[in-house]
Amino acid sequence: MSDTIVKVGLGSCGIAAGALDVFNHLEKDVKGSFHLHQTSCIGLCFAEPIVEVHRGDERTVYGNVDIKFAEKIMEGISTGQLPAENRVLEEENASKYLKRQVKFALKNCGIIDPESIEEYLERDGYKALEKAVSTMTPDKIIEVMKDSGLKGRGGAGFLTGQKWDFLRKAKGEKKYLVCNADEGDPGAFMDRAILEGDPHTVIEGMTIAAYTTGASEGYVYCRAEYPLAVKRLKKAIADAEEKKFLGSNILGKDFSFHLHVKEGAGAFVCGEETALIASIEGGRGMPHLRPPFPAESGINNYPTNINNVETYANVSNIIYNGAESFNIYRSKNSYGTKVFALAGKIKNVGLVEIPMGLTIREVVEEIGGGSSTGRKLKAVQMGGPAGGCIPESLFDTPITYEDINATGAIMGSGGLIVMDETSCMVDVARYFLQFTQLESCGKCTFCRIGTKRMLEILTRITEGEGTLSDIDLLESLSDHVGRTSLCGLGQLAPNPVKTTLKYFRDEYLAHVKDKKCPAGVCRSLIEIKIDAEKCTGCTACVRVCPVNAISGERKQPHVIDQEKCTRCGMCIEKCRFDAIDRF
């Protein structure tokens, strides 16, 4: 029986859903009947906690495993009859989920134990580094990287091989490499999942980049909210150093690269490369004008190259298997695969990796399983606060840099949030503006004050105080903020407003002219009322109301105090008699 392997997914998401309790429970009862392994995010976040049972070639994946079900699995292992329920990858829906995906950057995520360098080595780990340092010249590596067509996956989409070439040709006594892991887009968790699930692949990618460019020192600048990623990365660095894949005289060659982890302190703008450098140097993370570009003058004025986590995670595979292994996936001028964090009102929330050229609809409906609420889907938001909302009518747009940019959104770092009819697009624009306004570093006037004015206008509109001239003003401010800001934060901040104005103008007009919120979200524009005919006076709504706005005798119709009511809608969901609704 001991050939049975049980794996528990211990990524942040899984742990949050209770996977650690399951793991600890299984650990208590192992008693030699199976091998217990930890792994990380397999991408099926919607079914966490996940437990996999491997017996020979047979692999069974269980979702939503609690302690009780874990016991059932253990029982199944000892009797040889595994439970038939809770299997996540065997339904029709799930097979589509896998069929459309290509795991390139995520090749090891959810498969290996991220804290074991041995398991990484078993899956050809560090072989790309060996190949690079013993058989390839830096020029050859740059050629392969350029051929692969890999573009920076952090959002900017600049050709990686080209960027490396800049650093290689830059003159300086010392050169730095940085991995940007300051994943700040709300609703994005790709980089976290890669660092938690396969830290060595990022280290290997960086070491190959160091060999190619002549950098001797590197930093991984990681968001402070990701403690597990930091912990696993630090362990991976120590293990890689011990095995001579990192540090001095790597693989016995005359080549050294020292890697450090730098924890960010909570500033979205530090995802911008010059701000990130200022932060590493110990200052306020404010961007500066380029040129000079970091490749000429970066950390402490030395030449520096910055790539994002997913970009580095692609490198080892490209070098080991050749440029063709990546550029075989191609649509227009976009090559390879892209990792997305699917979230929002969608069934299969999780981490997916798709080849370029799949349409939004294929991702949302086939991989994502469609709407989770049964309501009609309305839009997807791509690119976070710098991106935009793409309406359902454009869901047949292929996912390539060119096609997504043409919609007014951006590919971004990979956040893909699905919205249904219950999302108000004006409110969504307000939400993103609130975010960028708060995160603006304050250096550029239009970003500092312009976003503030835009937020005020959007707030006014959602409160029913907006006028038609406000919409004109929003458009003109969007234009100015975009054109007069120094960095991407300000330049792209108007995108959520511009795209919602472009595709959902009728919703703006409904707010302004009719003083109505069609989605029933904007609280100043709706009233929640109880239908006295239908109300049985069961008091369920009274108990759920967070602000005690509902009153009435038991078994008598209840009423809502409109002054106190915050229009949260909890009572509507709680009412079993359909007696409460928005008006």
Added chain:
Amino acid sequence: MGQCCCDGLKTEAEEIIKVTGVGKEKTIPILQEIQSRKGYIPEDLLNKVAEITGIPESKFYGVATFYSQFRFTPLGKYLIKVCNGTACFVSGADILFDTLSELLGVEDGETTEDGLFTLETVACLGCCSLAPVVMIDGRVYGKQSVDSIRKLIAKIREEEKTAAGEGV
């Protein structure tokens, strides 16, 4: 002779610098170390660190006020972070926040009078599949509702009351 409080401060400041190292690029790690020990950035300790390292206080304050991680007031016993990432936002994070704000009688960033709870919103905790999410003292509670969050707070208050009762 017993040490006066200034000596204690000096010792602590020196311990901090020992962990982080000195240099102008160490301002953020130093502030992070202070906060991880104290829960916030106490003025006297920061001034002492500035004095020993020779990094101007103004530099420390400039950096500390720029990053959202740093705080200048002590935390409550329980730190409640309401995630306001996009996935949580479309799933009703604002309602959770309003519920907590009403229940605890505090606004964003404030601590309850009894020093028990600090309420904060956070940009994104990255557990989007569990939206809406609330984190209390580092533990994530997913798929929260008004009902469940109220029960959670009631449970913590009950435990605190029992603990206080036993203490008497």
